[in-house]
Amino acid sequence: MPVRPTATPLLLATLLTATALSACGSGSGSSPDTVKISFKQSTDNSIRVMDTYLGQMKKEFEKANPGKKVELVPIKAPDSEYYTKLQQMLRSPKTAPDLVYEDTFLINSDITSGYLKPLDTYLDKWPDWNQFIDTAKSAAKAQDGKTYGVPDGTDTRGLWFDKGVFQKAGLPADWQPKNWDDVLSAARTIKQKVPGVTPLNVYTGKPAGEAATMQGFEMLLYGTGDGKTDPLYDTAAKKWVAGSQAFKDALTFVETVYKEKLGPDVSDALDPNFGTTVRGELLPKGKLGIDLDGSWLPQDWQKGAGHEWPEWSQKLGLAYMPTQHGQAPGKVSMSGGWTWAIPSKAGNPDLAFKFVETMQTKANAQKWYIANSGIAVRKDVASDPAYVQAQPGIKFFTDLVASTHYRPAYPAYPKVSTAVQEAMEGVTTGDSSVDKAASGYDEELKTATDGQVVRK
Amino acid sequence: MSPRRPGRPRILARALPLTPAVILLLLFLAGPIAYCAYIAFTDLQLTGQAHSSFVGFDNFRAAFKDEAFLNAVWLTLVFTVLSSLVGQNTLGLALAALMQRASKPVRTLVGGIVITAWVLPEVVAGFLLYAFFRREGTLNAILDWLHLPTQNWLFTLPILAVSFANVWRGTAFSMLVYSAALNEIPKEITEAAEVDGAGGWRRMWHITLPMIRRSIATNLMLNTLQTLSVFGLIWVMTRGGPGNRSQTLPLFMYEQAFQKSMIGYGTAVALLLLVVGALFSVVYMRLLRTEV
Numbered sequence: 002m003p004v005r006p007t008a009t010p011l012l013l014a015t016l017l018t019a020t021a022l023s024a025c026g027s028g029s030g031s032s033p034d035t036v037k038i039s040f041k042q043s044t045d046n047s048i049r050v051m052d053t054y055l056g057q058m059k060k061e062f063e064k065a066n067p068g069k070k071v072e073l074v075p076i077k078a079p080d081s082e083y084y085t086k087l088q089q090m091l092r093s094p095k096t097a098p099d100l101v102y103e104d105t106f107l108i109n110s111d112i113t114s115g116y117l118k119p120l121d122t123y124l125d126k127w128p129d130w131n132q133f134i135d136t137a138k139s140a141a142k143a144q145d146g147k148t149y150g151v152p153d154g155t156d157t158r159g160l161w162f163d164k165g166v167f168q169k170a171g172l173p174a175d176w177q178p179k180n181w182d183d184v185l186s187a188a189r190t191i192k193q194k195v196p197g198v199t200p201l202n203v204y205t206g207k208p209a210g211e212a213a214t215m216q217g218f219e220m221l222l223y224g225t226g227d228g229k230t231d232p233l234y235d236t237a238a239k240k241w242v243a244g245s246q247a248f249k250d251a252l253t254f255v256e257t258v259y260k261e262k263l264g265p266d267v268s269d270a271l272d273p274n275f276g277t278t279v280r281g282e283l284l285p286k287g288k289l290g291i292d293l294d295g296s297w298l299p300q301d302w303q304k305g306a307g308h309e310w311p312e313w314s315q316k317l318g319l320a321y322m323p324t325q326h327g328q329a330p331g332k333v334s335m336s337g338g339w340t341w342a343i344p345s346k347a348g349n350p351d352l353a354f355k356f357v358e359t360m361q362t363k364a365n366a367q368k369w370y371i372a373n374s375g376i377a378v379r380k381d382v383a384s385d386p387a388y389v390q391a392q393p394g395i396k397f398f399t400d401l402v403a404s405t406h407y408r409p410a411y412p413a414y415p416k417v418s419t420a421v422q423e424a425m426e427g428v429t430t431g432d433s434s435v436d437k438a439a440s441g442y443d444e445e446l447k448t449a450t451d452g453q454v455v456r457k
Numbered sequence: 458m459s460p461r462r463p464g465r466p467r468i469l470a471r472a473l474p475l476t477p478a479v480i481l482l483l484l485f486l487a488g489p490i491a492y493c494a495y496i497a498f499t500d501l502q503l504t505g506q507a508h509s510s511f512v513g514f515d516n517f518r519a520a521f522k523d524e525a526f527l528n529a530v531w532l533t534l535v536f537t538v539l540s541s542l543v544g545q546n547t548l549g550l551a552l553a554a555l556m557q558r559a560s561k562p563v564r565t566l567v568g569g570i571v572i573t574a575w576v577l578p579e580v581v582a583g584f585l586l587y588a589f590f591r592r593e594g595t596l597n598a599i600l601d602w603l604h605l606p607t608q609n610w611l612f613t614l615p616i617l618a619v620s621f622a623n624v625w626r627g628t629a630f631s632m633l634v635y636s637a638a639l640n641e642i643p644k645e646i647t648e649a650a651e652v653d654g655a656g657g658w659r660r661m662w663h664i665t666l667p668m669i670r671r672s673i674a675t676n677l678m679l680n681t682l683q684t685l686s687v688f689g690l691i692w693v694m695t696r697g698g699p700g701n702r703s704q705t706l707p708l709f710m711y712e713q714a715f716q717k718s719m720i721g722y723g724t725a726v727a728l729l730l731l732v733v734g735a736l737f738s739v740v741y742m743r744l745l746r747t748e749v
Contacts, residue, residue, distance in 0.1 A: 208699065272591070419717065
């Protein structure tokens with residue numbers, strides 16, 4: 002719909018601004034021989050894992066392709082601001098890089114905005130694509146069936162438990178719960194026999210953000226059904242699922258954890274910095290029995306990281322998260338991760354894909370997974386003993402990839418995720434019952450998805 | 458005798474040096490503001506949308522139907538009244554009045570402490586007060602030492618905690634404004650009143666306050682506008698939580714615009730925040746219009 006502001010000065014001012022802003026972005030232009038690459042640089046100056054890796058790739062690429070140059074354009078920002086900055090860059094051909102690092106969390110949003118280019122024509126001709134695991138291939142697949150990104154690894158989630166606490170509670174050191182009740186009863190035992198220790202942590206509420214949705218709620222929700230249909234989004238109908246019993250069951254689990262005081266104190270759980278406390282204090286100090294959390298935790302405990310704790314692999318055990326009643330496939334995990342994507346306004350898409358090919362040779366991909374504690378999405382790397390032995394726990398989390406789920410990360414997802422967190426927070430604080438929280442979610446879902454809702 | 462009117466060429470000649478400034482103002486101040494005002498009437502999103510369109514007053518209608526927005530308006534009012542009107546303003550005046558009588562070392566010391574709080578960047582102040590109020594924080598340590606019950610203040614009384622933080626941080630400004638204003642009052646008047654037998658409170662009420670009326674108005678207005686836009690302090694301490702219990706309008710706006718990517722809606726909320734600020738200003742001007 003065309004817009005006609007009536008006030009002439011207003012229009013004039015807007016026009017002037019627009020001209021000024023676009024003038025600012027001009028200048029460099031894309032040289033046909035330079036490929037510009039944007040990525041997220043850590044806000045922590047001591048962490049330069051990605052910079053180092055990309056530096057090596059740049060050298061390799063420039064050597065293999067004489068006359069071509071790689072220009073790295075780092076964006077130094079925390080996650081949420083990185084997205085914002087990137088989205089602004091992608092809006093204009095003058096600022097759009099040739100290759101961008103995109104989180105699977107938001108890639109579909111950017112696809113809908115028309116920011117990214119489908120890669121199918123490149124992927125069809127690329128033999129290495131067959132090495133990628135099917136679930137990973139779907140990570141950057143849009144609603145139109147086309148693929149817009151090449152994943153460079155993923156993450157999975159499971160149960161971390163403290164062997165010392167388990168011993169005191171009389172629980173086995175090779176603990177593996179078969180269903181939700183097993184998890185809860187282990188927590189109850191810890192509560193009874195090991196005072197002063199938080200039995201079970203499940204991230205919850207808006208302060209925890211996406212951690213609450215993904216490590217917390219979805220790890221439960223995706224373990225409710227048959228493990229094949231998506232309990233959050235009906236892919237066939239292309240609608241979001243409302244009013245499901247599965248949703249209430251997952252909420253009930255969260256309610257039980259906090260009502261029975263099996264989890265952290267509610268005010269701690271709703272502290273925005275609680276994730277840091279878990280990784281930096283509770284687990285290393287043996288103050289937490291079971292933690293439902295991600296594969297990346299050892300990143301913080303490696304040599305040179307903030308909370309060095311190399312003996313974690315002796316102190317902590319790993320168990321996969323079971324399905325609700327132990328039904329097939331028995332275990333559940335959620336995956337996210339990042340992908341390399343080519344902006345639709347990129348000047349040199351062909352060269353950009355060539356760079357992706359360089360980064361994703363088997364050797365280079367493996368180098369990257371190990372450098373950033375990532376989980377392999379390539380079959381050839383996953384089965385390579387050198388990769389499997391690179392870090393304790395890596396085999397456990399890589400095996401989970403077979404039974405993992407990706408979020409329905411469509412444009413409405415960030416809003417849906419917030420609605421999930423609000424529902425969780427309601428039952429965590431005890432402000433609302435499971436039924437009330439679930440119906441609140443259904444209402445929110447309608448607004449967030451423009452009514453694209455189906456009741457199950 | 459009619460005043461001589463300058464001719465057209467002269468006006469032009471006079472206006473010429475101003476032109477660059479006017480153009481710059483239009484470009485960098487009026488332009489973005491106008492653009493923002495325009496966006497507030499569209500459904501523009503940062504991502505997840507192929508085209509945006511003009512939606513008229515839809516964003517504003519949606520806001521007034523949105524419980525979270527109304528909650529944010531209410532919390533903004535509570536936060537502003539508590540921390541700016543009551544806290545910063547009265548405390549600033551009290552400090553300024555007391556310091557008039559204090560000895561020089563006391564004055565330097567108190568002034569130094571208060572101004573340090575003001576000079577600290579908002580985020581640093583936020584972390585300091587987070588450390589003060591959190592469960593293992595300083596406040597609970599003191600209470601524990603006094604054998605008083607402790608609690609997680611950021612969880613039980615979040616809006617009070619952030620209001621206190623804003624008072625702690627912003628009182629210095631009021632204190633400086635009022636110190637300057639009190640120094641302007643001629644000594645003779647106060648002395649005359651003293652001779653006439655007026656006590657401290659009467660002097661304050663009948664002489665000092667009326668004489669610094671204009672400073673009060675200015676100070677209230679500046680304080681209020683600044684408090685209305687406080688973001689970093691609350692973000693660091695509570696992120697608007699738990700739930701939405703300390704989510705004031707700026708945080709609500711941020712959530713809508715940048716976390717949920719709804720730039721259009723977020724901008725509409727920003728415009729409404731401007732309206733709230735304007736309302737406060739009008740009230741102050743009305744209340745304090747009568748000149749001495």
